[in-house]
Amino acid sequence: MNTPAEHPRHILVVEDEPHLAAGVVENLRAEGYEVDSVADGQRALDWLQANSCGLVLLDVMLPEVDGFAVCRTLRERGDNTPVLFLTARGDPADRVRGLEAGGDDYLAKPFHLRELLLRVRAILRRWDWYQSASAADGAVLRFGGNEVDFRAFRARSWNGFAQELTEKEAMILKVLAERPGEIVSREDLLERVWGYDVFPSTRTVDNFILRLRKRFERDPANPRHFLTVWGVGYRFMSGAGS
């Protein structure tokens, strides 16, 4: 079964209008993605059976097999590769149909390339995350007697207790731990963890810090690893840094 983890920066573009396809492909490549492109639904399904990728850009209006059908078939196969629908019509009902077919997002044509790139980035960010977690082979973070395994969302805390991290907890921890000693603003965290079009309050971030402290700090009220930077954000210290 295909999983996006295998080729997270690889994108398949399914679009029958050659000019549009070329433009999209070009721009995605310029952003550093690997891109393949096919022109109809059947070929898309064939390609996806033989290969894997991190995202499918799927035009709804396709000759032969339309985009919704492609996506449904894909899901029936057990393939969970993220799908971003492109459609000519602005009909919001299409969005619902797309989501029902198992799509992840939806963009109405004509769209701005910039917006497309933003959405692609947002969708792939999730997988970027898995990738970097496994890439840093020793994807086990150690600090102050704690041990965190990002692959399994698992951790063992300083006092020996096993901890099952939630997804958000793990992501926040990871973003912080990527830049030890540096300040990470709440906005950074929101953007990196939640994405560009979701707006939880900054209070939410505080809460996750609170949870991380409870899990990993010996004295959560006097944190040594998850430090507050007043007026800005937080900073992660792994060691006995002073």
Add this chain to the structure above:
Amino acid sequence: MNTPAEHPRHILVVEDEPHLAAGVVENLRAEGYEVDSVADGQRALDWLQANSCGLVLLDVMLPEVDGFAVCRTLRERGDNTPVLFLTARGDPADRVRGLEAGGDDYLAKPFHLRELLLRVRAILRRWDWYQSASAADGAVLRFGGNEVDFRAFRARSWNGFAQELTEKEAMILKVLAERPGEIVSREDLLERVWGYDVFPSTRTVDNFILRLRKRFERDPANPRHFLTVWGVGYRFMSGAGS
């Protein structure tokens, strides 16, 4: 067609409120950018047809043609100059509207100058041509046995004590340290640190100098680094200059 490649360090500010525009322009110039400014949407479009730049700072609420419309027109022209929206409303949905209009980022007023500068830098950094941020940035400042890391708002003073600088302290120190040996007036400091919409008294500046002296001077009463220029302002000396 305009591309940011031509003038990557050039910024156009489109803002109708003169005082805000002045503050923003001044701060951007101090960071080393070339800055032009116009006061309404039509002039912005005219300017952008005749010139090119690396970034447009675009107020949403403008007389005549609003910011979204300016951006849309720009994109229809095929101009992909990055656009950073400024808006009076804090409504996060505006961010999406801005992105849909073809913008690159979005900042709600009232914003902190520091944040504005960070975002400007982030956007311009996407273009490889623009490598180095401002001089004092990211660097570690050393003087008289002290060590200041502006990235982390942290410092170690001559006697070895760790110092957690507050935001304002760090900013004032940075502005002073950018021009070692030069006189910086209180008005300059107010403009650079507090920005466009706050007007503390000059007394406040004195107080922050006091705090900096306490942190970093061996004998705060006889300062060797944070010197008073009577009747004008202050001057920062990094070395043993006297």
Add this chain to the structure above:
DNA sequence: AGCCGCCGTGATGGTTCTGTGACACATCAG
């Protein structure tokens, strides 16, 4: 349907930072 765990928000209380006034001291003009 019912249960449970995760997530986001609001309220509350405590902490830190910031700006100001007061007063003493320093500097300058005459």
Add this chain to the structure above:
DNA sequence: CTGATGTGTCACAGAACCATCACGGCGGCT
């Protein structure tokens, strides 16, 4: 020397911000 003006220093109050808790919504699982 004397007054006028600017600065050093301190303490304080208000503002801004954060930690923490409790609660409700939502979705997944049984």
